[in-house]
Amino acid sequence: METRLLEYIDGRLKEKEQREMEKHLAACSGCNVRVNEFRSVSSLLDELPQIEPSAAFDVRVRARIAAEPVKQDWWAWLGAAPRILVAASMLLLATVWVGHRQPDGTNMANSNGEETQIMQDQDLPVLENYDVLANFEPLTELSQPVSADDSSDQEM
């Protein structure tokens, strides 16, 4: 009941609660005294003067707000600059188109290059020694290698 005394003083109790409180206060001198003292305290608090913000207050607030960074909305910015939007779209399309085309040509070039490289790699030892082998005397004295066709002829 005690904590409801303030609600009673503030007039924030419902009608039924208000009647119950009045009934209680009529019977309880302690609560009755407290209600009167709370009312006195409340009127004492009313005596404190109000202060007015200084004349510079509004100016300072406005200055601080003016100094606040403006938030940039990218979509709004693009909407406000349609030429940039069109140019950016074109650039994006061109990039996608070029990117799409390039892999085929590159792949072909790569595959041809790889084959050539492999052939070169296979012949490399022979090519490296070609001059030596061409002028290597013992080899010139040997009979020419017999091909498969020749051997079949001989058998005949």
Next chain:
Amino acid sequence: MLDVKAGDEQSFALLLHRYRTPLVNFLYRMVRNREQAEDLAQEVFIRVYRARAEYVPSAKFTTWLFRIATNLALNSIRDTRHQRMEVSLDAPVTVDSEEGDERPLDVAEKNPNIEEHLVQEAQREMIRHAIDKLPEKQRAAVLLHKYQELDYGEISKILSCSESALKSLLFRAYETLRVELAPLVALRAKS
């Protein structure tokens, strides 16, 4: 606030105009330093401005505003607890004060009786001191309840507690104030 969210600068100016005085007063009573209170109030408005795009009207604007203010005030009190000024800045306003907008001066002007004014000011200082002695959360609850006239639901959201916890917080605060201000209450009862 929804207009501010939509980018209407004029609506922000209206918000500033409407809430600057209650906000500065709340913060001033929390931190007891005028300059600091204005700095904190500025920070509240800047945070509101920065967060305007994310604002969802699920709670009342005042709840949101005072929640930011309360958190800033509580953090500031914690940060400066060791170096808090003991000199009250809303204690008697001097004639050469640059501010000159505090009401005690107005009262003095209306009431030529200097002795009466001094007594009145001493009593106000006693009230300020009693509020000052409250634990921070109780102080915030009393200030929001008494001066901003927010309902219990709003205050409990601002202080991130349940309504029943808030009611007992307020009750304890008023109990402390009742004891602290008992001499003043007795004096008023006699006169």
